[in-house]
Amino acid sequence: xxxxxxxxxxxYTFMLPIFLFYSVFLIIPLGFSLILSFSEWGGFDLxxxxxxxxxxxxxxxxxWSDFLNPILWNTFYYAFGTVFLSFIxxxxxxxxxxxxRFQAFWRTMYFLPTVTTVVAIGNVWAYLYHPHGGMIxxxxxxxxxPTIRFLANPDTALPAIVVVGAWAGIGAAVLILTAGVKAIPxxxxxxxxxxxxxxxxxxxxxxxxxxxxxxxxxLITGLIGGLQSFTLIMVMTGDGGPGNATNVAALEMYNQAxxxxxxxxxxxxxxxxFIVVFIITAIQLxxxxxxxxESY
Amino acid sequence: MKQKTxxxxxxxxxxxxxxxxxxxxxMVFTAFKGPAELMSVRYRLFPDEFxxxxxxxxxxxxxxxxxxxxxxxxxxxxxxxxLLTSTLGGYALxxxxxxxxxxxxxxxxxxxxxxxxxxxxxxxxxxxxFPFVNIDGGLxxxxxxxxxxxxxxxxxxxxxxxxxxxxxxxxxxxxRIDGASExxxxxxxxxxxxxxxxxxxxxxTFIGQWNEFIWSLLIYTVNNRLATLPVGxxxxxxxxxxxxxxxxxxxxxxxxxxxxxxxxxxxxxYYVRGLAxxxxxx
Numbered sequence: 001x002x003x004x005x006x007x008x009x010x011x012y013t014f015m016l017p018i019f020l021f022y023s024v025f026l027i028i029p030l031g032f033s034l035i036l037s038f039s040e041w042g043g044f045d046l047x048x049x050x051x052x053x054x055x056x057x058x059x060x061x062x063x064w065s066d067f068l069n070p071i072l073w074n075t076f077y078y079a080f081g082t083v084f085l086s087f088i089x090x091x092x093x094x095x096x097x098x099x100x101r102f103q104a105f106w107r108t109m110y111f112l113p114t115v116t117t118v119v120a121i122g123n124v125w126a127y128l129y130h131p132h133g134g135m136i137x138x139x140x141x142x143x144x145x146p147t148i149r150f151l152a153n154p155d156t157a158l159p160a161i162v163v164v165g166a167w168a169g170i171g172a173a174v175l176i177l178t179a180g181v182k183a184i185p186x187x188x189x190x191x192x193x194x195x196x197x198x199x200x201x202x203x204x205x206x207x208x209x210x211x212x213x214x215x216x217x218x219l220i221t222g223l224i225g226g227l228q229s230f231t232l233i234m235v236m237t238g239d240g241g242p243g244n245a246t247n248v249a250a251l252e253m254y255n256q257a258x259x260x261x262x263x264x265x266x267x268x269x270x271x272x273x274f275i276v277v278f279i280i281t282a283i284q285l286x287x288x289x290x291x292x293x294e295s296y
Numbered sequence: 297m298k299q300k301t302x303x304x305x306x307x308x309x310x311x312x313x314x315x316x317x318x319x320x321x322x323m324v325f326t327a328f329k330g331p332a333e334l335m336s337v338r339y340r341l342f343p344d345e346f347x348x349x350x351x352x353x354x355x356x357x358x359x360x361x362x363x364x365x366x367x368x369x370x371x372x373x374x375x376x377x378x379l380l381t382s383t384l385g386g387y388a389l390x391x392x393x394x395x396x397x398x399x400x401x402x403x404x405x406x407x408x409x410x411x412x413x414x415x416x417x418x419x420x421x422x423x424x425x426f427p428f429v430n431i432d433g434g435l436x437x438x439x440x441x442x443x444x445x446x447x448x449x450x451x452x453x454x455x456x457x458x459x460x461x462x463x464x465x466x467x468x469x470x471x472r473i474d475g476a477s478e479x480x481x482x483x484x485x486x487x488x489x490x491x492x493x494x495x496x497x498x499x500x501t502f503i504g505q506w507n508e509f510i511w512s513l514l515i516y517t518v519n520n521r522l523a524t525l526p527v528g529x530x531x532x533x534x535x536x537x538x539x540x541x542x543x544x545x546x547x548x549x550x551x552x553x554x555x556x557x558x559x560x561x562x563x564x565x566y567y568v569r570g571l572a573x574x575x576x577x578x
Contacts, residue, residue: 005391010478011394014384018404019323021381021448026407029418032557036417043421093312098304108564109313112320115560115567116505119526120549123533124323132562135322141553145338169313175568228411231510235530250413257417258514295510 043263056268064273066244067252069271075248075273077161078233079226083168083219090173090218093182096208097174107178118168122235125164126151151237154245161246163234165229173218180214181207218226220284227277230254248274305445320553327351327546347543354547362521363528367552370442370512370524371505378501379494379554384455385448389484392467401457408450412510419445419499420514446505452497459493460486496566503556504565523553 230251240247257266328343
């Protein structure tokens with residue numbers, strides 16, 4: 001009996017920093033920003049918070065709002081675009097790299113952007129795209145093609161950033177997919193090869209089906225990350241320009257709060273995006289329960 | 297079954313590796329370039345001469361001494377605090393019996409589902425105004441503003457809990473019978489046994505914090521003495537014409553990125569394990 005009380009006391013003592021942290025940085029902020037999302041507030045003085053009901057949310061979803069189109073559209077474009085591109089690249093790498101010598105070295109190279117700050121990635125790529133002295137336009141010109149102002153042209157700006165986001169995300173996807181590829185027993189391939197199966201059939205009939213849990217995991221977690229991502233766009237374009245061409249939901253939230261001082265509206269954007277992300281996370285959990293791969 | 301050398305696979309992987317490494321090479325070489333080369337329409341990878349003075353100028357105009365110190369202090373403090381809180385939490389959640397333990401663990405798991413952007417607005421307000429008396433700038437007057445919001449990591453607690461679960465209870469009970477106090481058991485038996493997991497968590501946390509940008513940027517807007525490396529370099533980039541500053545920005549980035557690459561290449565085993573467990577990079 002005495003030991004139980006002692007353990008309880010010790011347990012709560014050990015957990016105390018965590019309790020304090022989540023109270024101050026999670027529970028109070030969640031409540032505070034939920035209240036803000038139903039209010040109008042310019043920051044600073046708490047007594048100036050004015051309750052406005054659902055008006056912020058109505059503004060977001062009104063037909064003339066920028067938030068649905070192009071901002072939320074861009075958000076999905078960016079998330080699906082980066083996930084799709086980096087998945088295709090990572091699958092190719094993960095499948096081929098297991099056949100090579102010095103695997104670990106090759107994989108390390110794909111990993112470099114993962115340990116690099118977004119400020120470096122964004123600036124380096126913005127300069128690669130630059131019309132004066134950038135490598136990509138230098139290459140285009142050398143091939144006799146005209147200069148493209150990738151980040152200044154509304155038609156090319158978002159796709160150009162999607163390429164960078166995908167490039168930066170390859171490493172993490174390679175890691176998970178390689179683990180999946182390696183887990184497939186070699187005997188499956190040997191048996192198929194004795195039957196005379198081609199390289200393509202090995203890939204499509206053995207690797208791909210057996211890799212399904214890893215693939216789903218990469219796609220869904222990548223999608224969740226992509227929907228929230230905005231720092232790369234901020235570093236490369238500043239404010240999501242030209243116009244709203246590269247503006248995404250989390251960046252618009254940031255700008256509304258910290259540039260224009262519309263803290264209430266910004267909070268309603270945060271909650272809207274949170275609900276979108278939450279639904280996808282819930283789907284992920286559901287899919288993985290059903291697939292019996294809870295260990296991921 | 298021995299196959300012939302897969303040349304096509306080597307070629308594809310090599311092209312991919314060039315794509316991954318080239319931007320960093322371009323960054324390093326741009327750091328040595330002069331204004332004429334940066335204005336030129338023609339692209340060359342190599343600078344016409346290696347201007348080491350660019351690095352000196354970057355260090356001076358970026359005030360890199362301050363940036364470096366801020367980044368170091370913040371990254372080390374956050375890493376230390378995360379290791380401490382995660383080990384304490386992980387231990388309590390596996391080896392100590394107390395009411396509500398499982399509910400608390402599920403709650404910590406659930407916190408990892410909340411996206412970071414949701415907390416930017418309220419946490420910024422709290423940080424700048426805490427402790428809500430007349431202190432100018434609140435906690436944002438000190439480096440605590442950059443450290444405290446990262447001092448507990450749900451992932452860290454999860455990682456340490458998984459690892460400490462593997463320590464046999466019999467070992468701890470034996471120590472209790474020998475009369476060791478609970479604190480001694482924690483400090484002299486549990487902590488030494490968790491070193492591999494602590495290494496993973498430490499490297500993962502340190503690199504993540506070294507690269508952290510958005511929160512540091514917000515705090516910088518209220519107190520520019522708290523600029524970290526990513527923030528300081530980004531500020532130089534956004535205020536001036538890129539053809540004038542690209543060499544300095546690249547020099548600054550080279551100084552801040554290369555140490556991480558070195559750490560990563562030597563300790564990647566631990567880092568990759570952390571990433572594989574987190575399953576998702578922010």
